[in-house]
Amino acid sequence: MKNRLRILRAERDWSQQELAERLRVSRQTVNSIENGRYDPTLPLAFRIARVFGQPIESIFDDGA
Amino acid sequence: MESVLDKLSNKLDIAFMNSPIESASIRPKVLIKVLIAAAIFMGTVQFLAWFIANHPDSRWRLVAAAAPIAAFGLCAAAAWSSLEGMDERAVRMHLEALAFAFVASLVFLMTYSFLALAGAVTLKFELIAPVMVTFWVLGLGIGLWRYR
Numbered sequence: 001m002k003n004r005l006r007i008l009r010a011e012r013d014w015s016q017q018e019l020a021e022r023l024r025v026s027r028q029t030v031n032s033i034e035n036g037r038y039d040p041t042l043p044l045a046f047r048i049a050r051v052f053g054q055p056i057e058s059i060f061d062d063g064a
Numbered sequence: 065m066e067s068v069l070d071k072l073s074n075k076l077d078i079a080f081m082n083s084p085i086e087s088a089s090i091r092p093k094v095l096i097k098v099l100i101a102a103a104i105f106m107g108t109v110q111f112l113a114w115f116i117a118n119h120p121d122s123r124w125r126l127v128a129a130a131a132p133i134a135a136f137g138l139c140a141a142a143a144w145s146s147l148e149g150m151d152e153r154a155v156r157m158h159l160e161a162l163a164f165a166f167v168a169s170l171v172f173l174m175t176y177s178f179l180a181l182a183g184a185v186t187l188k189f190e191l192i193a194p195v196m197v198t199f200w201v202l203g204l205g206i207g208l209w210r211y212r
Contacts (some may be wrong), residue, residue, distance in 0.1 A: 001111050019168050024151070024152070025151040025152070026151050026153070026154065028144070028153070028211075029151050029152070029153040029154075032153055032211045032212065037210065037212060040152070040158075041152055044152060059203045
């Protein structure tokens, strides 16, 4: 699943570690999501959406 | 007071967090717990074999025979506790690795049992746990590559 995590993070000038701490996950998890290797669960997707203040569908794109 | 094990584990944890394989999220402290539990299990099995061979008429035979079950429970609890504190990606990697280890061990052991019928050296049952752990580690490696 494609996502705009890297772009949104760069806009806020956050490091992967910083974002990981805000999301309460490991830096590797943030990296995996950004690379499209790992799709987060719904609770984590909601946390991501809240951290960036945007709806989930504007961050994640399932291509449908 | 901090135990020697805690001190060693904390030092390993710090070294591990700075290593490139941190993404496996297997804290050395947990790994040490699992290895100690596995060693206790193996030791219990060896003791059981010795006890039964040397005390064939002992009334404690049944108790001794059940000892590895308790040790195995300790081993399983230590392995399961490794999931605590992990984030969802790490938990998923570990559960997938466990599923992989279960199926791979089954296939390996069944295949080997047929080889044994054809004359290959019979596999000792004590080796089943190390085989499963080996496949678990292999499964983690696959998970690391998959979710890199």
